[in-house]
Each structure stands twice: as C-alpha cells, then as structure tokens.
Amino acid sequence: MSAPLLDIRDLSIEAHKDGERLGIVERVSFSVATGEILGLVGESGSGKTVTCRALMRLLPTRSLRISGGKIEFAGRNLVTASEAEMRHIRGARIGMIFQNPASHLDPVMRIGRQIGESLVLHLQMSPREAKAQTIELLRQVGIPDPQRRADDFPHQFSGGMRQRAMIALALACSPELLIADEPTTALDVTVQAQILRLLVELRDKRGLSIILITHDLGVVAQTCDSVAVMYAGRICEKGPKRDVLAEPLHPYTSRLIACQPSASAEAGLLPSIPGQPPSPSAWPSGCRFHPRCERAIGLCRSSAPELVTVRSNHVAACHVTAPARLADEAA
C-alpha cells in the first residue's frame, strides 16, 4: 500500500491561559488516503476543528500551540515546516471551507476577485487568465450564469450559493486535500444534500481527499469512506464507515448513533446523551467519557484506555467493549 496523503501521528495541542497549560487535543492520530473522504465526528469542543486548524498551522499563536506529534502531508512534516513553506501549501495544496460562508467571505470584495486572488498568487496567472479560470470554477461548482455572478458581492448570493462559491475558492488551485469544517450545518436540508453531493462528485472527478468535520452521523453515512470519532480531545474510535456505523465499539459512538433523528424517529422522542461534554480545564480522569458512560467500570476512572485494533483498520479505546469484541473475534 502506498503511503497515505496525510498522516497525523500523536498530535497534541496545548492552550495556555494565565500561565496554565491545558491539553486541548491529546495524541490524535489518523490518516487520509488519496481520494478518501474521512469524517471527523464529535460534539462541539471535542477538538476536531482545532485539529484541522493545526494541520493548516492556523492556530491563534497567542493561545494555542502544537506540543507534540507530527503531521505528514505528502511526505513533509507540517509541524516543523516554515511559515513560507506553509504559505505554499495553504490554498495551493490544502483547501479549506467553513461552516458559515457568509462570514468567511470578504464582504466588500467581489466573489470573482476573491477567487482570482488565489489564482494569481499561487499559480502566477495573469489577471485575464484568472478571470476565465474563475468563471470555469464557478461553473464547476454549479453556480448558474457564472459570468455575471462573478461580479457579485457575497451578500448577493444565497446561503447555498455562498457555500458553492467558498468551495470554488478552496478548490481554485486544485489542492490534493480539502478540509470541510461543518460545511452544511448552516444550510437548509435540501441545499445540504446538494453540497454533499457536490463534494462526492469532486472527489470522484478529481481524486480529491476530503476531511469532513461534522457532528452529524447522517452526513457521514451519506458521504464518507471512513470515520474518526473524537471525544474530549482524544480519538475514541475510528475505522471504515460501514464497520463503525454498523458495529460501533465505543459506547460514545453507540450513543451518537442512537441519537440520530432517523434511528429514533419511530420511538417518537429523541434520546440524548446524559450529562455535559467536559471542558479542557476539567477533563475527567481515566477515560474521559466515564462520567457519562453506562458501562463504565472502576478501571475507566483510573486509567485511560489505549486504542486497540479490533478488526482490520477498526480501532477503539474502551476498557469494556474492545476486549470483549477481541475475545469474540478470536473465538
């Protein structure tokens, strides 16, 4: 097997506040192959967005920093890359789209010029070439009448169109990897489906790799090849989508699946996970999920479970379920 496009190993991120150091993300590892769509799932505050900001090296430097691990992208460690190197990677080789396209587009610059800006910067296009390419990009992401819409300002676009423009912007320089941070959360359900379909289509046509950050397992089921579940700054389970969704190992994943509206629609009420997600200043000891876990045993309080490979590529960190499943598999 060839090396994956992106390989994150033991990435840790710290916050410092008033002289205190807090571990926001701890020893997170995952990899993305060329043409793979990885779903990064978790509640807000679980560290999924921070992880992706870190791999773009866009953490706010005064408060957050990478404290360990490596981020290997196409054979290069981004943790130690210089700022100048990173500038040639951001936008050109890794693109990023965000949850709220309205605020992530410059309100006083025309859409076309924002896209052209990247083309001129990274691909040294002339303004005329950039303009033609911009229109082509807008057409590819499904914006009708791109010639005219390129001269519009972001506020003149609808929410879905804005997200399409944002995707065009992120894909302008044909990056190998696209990070999509909750790209559909702020959109209507129908528009949501269109955007997801567009992402899959782009993967199929261009061989693009995508990290799709979401808290919605329905989105994962529709689009992803594999999935990594984060809880309280750690990865608690990851594996091929089918395995994880069909046979979740970690109790947290099971609860997430149970909380999906579609699964519980017949029951008439939406179950939720009892308790609150913890905050970095008060991580629970041992397994961080134990205060909310029905299956917790004494060991969960005192020691943090390691990720255990249960089946090919399917790993989970749980003292209770993982060993049980391992025994099953062996039998």
Next chain:
Amino acid sequence: MDRFRFVLYRPLQLLPVLLGISIITFVLIRSIPGDPARLLLGTKSTPEAIARIRAQFGLDEPLWVQYLYFLKNLFNGEMGTSILYRIDVVRLIGERIGPTLSLVLGSVILAIAIAVPLATAAARNRGSLIDHTIRIISTAGLGFPAFWLGIMLIILFSVKFDMFPVSGYGDGFADRLHHMVLPCLTVALALSAVLTRNLRASMIAELSSDHATAARARGLPEGMVFWRHVLPNSLVPTINLLAVNIGWLIGGTVVVETVFSLPGMGQLLVRGIFTRDYMVVQGVAMAFACAAVLINFLADILTAAADPRVKI
C-alpha cells in the same frame, strides 16, 4: 444601481433639517434684545436705511410672518449686509470660503495619512510596546486643545526652525500651500487621535474576523491579508466616524483660523461676534450648518460606494 437611488430622494428628506436650521438661526438673531433694525444696521444707521430694512424683513409684522420674509430673502440669496465690511454677506462668505475649505480638506487628508499607519502599527502588534504607546498617545491626543497645539507648532516650526510662516494665507498656490501646512497639521493631529483609536479597534476586530482567517487558509501572506481584506473592511466605519465628527472638525477650524489669522469663515464668525455684526454671524452659522449636512450626505454616498452591503 438601486442602492444609490437615495442620492435622488435624500435631499428631499434633508429639507426639514435645513428648515430647522433656518428656524434656529432666525430665532437666535431675533432673541437679541433691542430693535432688530438697529441691530442689523449697526449704530450709524440712517432713518431711510431703517425704513428699508423694516420693509425687507417685515419687521412690523408678527414673528411668523417675519420668518417667512426671512425665508424669502434667503431664497433670493439675500442674507443682509455686513455692518463692518459693508458688503453683501453672501459675497463675503464666498470670498472667505477658500481658506476654510482648504483647511478642512487638507486636515482630513493629513489626518488619514497619520492615523492609518499608526492604527496599522498598533493593531498588527497588538499588546506590544508600540501598541501601548500609540494607545496612550492617541488617548492623550483626545485632550489636546487645537489652539494650543497650533501655538506649539508655531513655536517649534516657525520660531525655532523658521520652516513655516507664523500666520496668514499667502499669495499664489505654492505660497498658500506653505502657509497651510501648520494649520492643517494642527487640526489633523487633533483629529487623528479619534481616528487612530477607532481605526485600531476596527482593525483588531477585522484581523480576527472569519474572512481574514479564510484568507490565511488560502495561503495569503499576512501582509496581503491586511492590505486587501482587513484594511478595506475597517475603513468603512471610519468614513462614518469622519462624517459624525465633521461638526467638531468645523469647530476646530474656527479656532485654528483665529490662531493662524487665516481669512476664512471661522475668523469671520469670531470677528462678527465681537463687532456685533449679526448679519455675518447669522450667515456664517447657517452656511456652516448647511455644509455639515451636505458633508454627511456625501459621506453616505461614500459609505455606499465602499460597502456593497449598505442600503440607505
């Protein structure tokens, strides 16, 4: 463009304000105790002149009719005659508008030229020594009396280094420019204190905005993020701030014209007050108020041009 349709109907909305300005000016001048005809004509008035002014301003009629006379005269471009200069007030203002206009324009340009680099340096190095220094200086600058600042500049640049003339307006373009440097700098320094504080705040907000983050995620170097995305967005509220401060700015020019003996409208107003030349006081006050209204209108157009989201 639809967004600019307000340019057509806004002047109509401004009419009530302009009328209000004329009422206030009218009431002010009429509340001076004594015979208005004598006040308007000064002490050396002949009976014929008094009779003429009574007829022109309807001084024997009730007050509201007098106001209508006043309005009628206004529409005919007649604001009375200056006692001191013995010429028509409208013409007098026309002669004095040049220095005031160049003072206002010059100081706004200069103030922006001072404030943008300072705010940039402070915002991009937030929390550093530079930032704290600029913050303290601009806060202190809020309390600098323009007239004193002018005199200090004269002591420094005119008396000590003999670089610029002490006062006056000069003849010919180059000479005038030379004469205007210190007055403009005086007003600009006072104005740039407010501008710097506000520009710094909006730049800091824009620097951590989502669209700036997105621009960084596209690989734009920090400098490009700043000049292309942060600065244009933070200038929008600054245009508004300038418009809000235009009244203050005009007040500043009145004082600074006195400091530098510039023959502008401000000096005309102050002299008018001392010599009880009420026609002049009335005319200048009204001209200033109308100018402020007009400038606010222009600022609206400018804001709409700078920010495509603005609908007025």
Next chain:
Amino acid sequence: MKAGSISLAMPVRLPVPLILGLCIIGGAVILALFAPFIAPYDPILQDTTNTLKPPSRAHPFGTDNFGRDVFSRVIWGTRVDLQMGLIGVLFPFIIGNTIGAISGYVGGIVDTIFMRIVDIVLAFPFLVLMLAIIAILGPGIGSFYIAMALVGWVSYARLIRAQTLVLKHSDFVTAARSLGFSHGRIMFRHIVPNALVASIVFSMSDVVLVILSGAAVSYLGLGVQPPTAEWGIMIAEGQNFITTAWWITTFPGLAIVALAFGFSMMADGLGELLGVRE
C-alpha cells in the same frame, strides 16, 4: 452601546485606566480646593520689575508679561477649568437625560418632535452654534454654561432614549407593569437607573469636550474674562510672546492636556468596568 452589570459578590478588580484617571482627577481636585495654600504667589498680582522671566527656582513656570507667576496661575486655573468642565456637563446631563427618557418612554408625537429637534441641533457644528448663542448673550462664563446646556443636551437625550426603548420592552418592565406599577415608578425605579449607566460613562468623555470648548471659548475672548487665571486665557495672552517667552503658553496647555487625559482615562476605565462600549 451595550450596558452590562457588575456582580457585587465578586471582588471587582479596578481597571488600570480607571485608577490612573482617578489619581489625575483627584490631584486636580486637591489643587483646586487648596490653591491658596499651594500656589506660591497671588495669581493676579502684577510685578513689573519681574516680567517675562524664564522658568527658575523662584518661578518654576516663569513669569508673564505682567510679572505674574505662571505656576501660581496654572494652579489657580485648575479651579476655574475644573469647575467649567463639571458644571458644563451637569446641565446638559440633567436636561438631556430627562428629555431623552421621557421621549423614549412616552413615544408617539412627543418622541417625534424631540428627536427632530435633536437632529437639527446635531446638524449644527457644535462650537459654531455655541458661539452664535454666546454672541447673543454676550461674552462671559455664564453665557458659556447656558450655551453648553442648550447645545450639549442632545447627545444625552439620544443615548438615554435608545437605552429606554430597549428597556421599555424588556421582561422586567413588562413584569413590573403587569404588577400594576405606575408609569412614574417604572420609569424612575426601573428604567432610568439602568439606562443611566451609559450616560454616566459618556459624561466622563464629555467632560473632556467641555473643558476643551470652555478653554477654546475663553481663548477666543468670549468665555472667562481676564484677569482671571484660566488656562485658555493664559494661552491667548501668551500667544503675543511666543518668540520670546514660550513658557507662558506651554504650561497652561499642558495642564489642559493632563486634566483631559485624566477624564479620558476615567471614561475608558469606567466603560471597561461597567461593560459599556462606545
């Protein structure tokens, strides 16, 4: 502007600008109150043998063209200028807040009329309207206070009206009304105290404007009259001697800058403490 509330249970850490501002203003108050004991000379005593002397040990700020001690005059000036700033703010504050609160609470035609007046007064450049009023009343400090009151109230009226409109529809006012409280009680017990926070913070930065205007009006010869020791007048009188005696104009100006800085800091700090942003 948004008004927040401070929790009294928590020990409040005073912002640095507030402490600095309080120190400067406190210093000015002491100078003003005890001017006769602090100032080494009589501020209006002329000494023709000792004119235009540069700063020295006997006269730290030098002497003016009448041989008066500039240092003593600056100290006595604190009295006049501080008083000018405080009284100059007091009347606009009372008038503006009253009109604004009533206008916002009553609404309807009353509100429309008051707000049109506010628009028109705001259309005039501040100092120009003030000078025009002083022109009619005649020069003097009394005229300055009246002009200030007539022109300055509009900012407060606007500010408190906006706050009142927000509070009028807030839950606790609805609750108070459903309990049958009278309009007067609701307004003065519930709305005004909450709305006033922003006005108080604004009044601190307004003091700066008033002091500068008062000094400017006096500099133009239309406010406080000579021989009173007032900073604006001192600057005006010193302007004739800038080629020979820089100290006559420099020190009173620095005094204005220092006092204004104190109030600006106070405004910043108070805004930070009370969660009010301009």
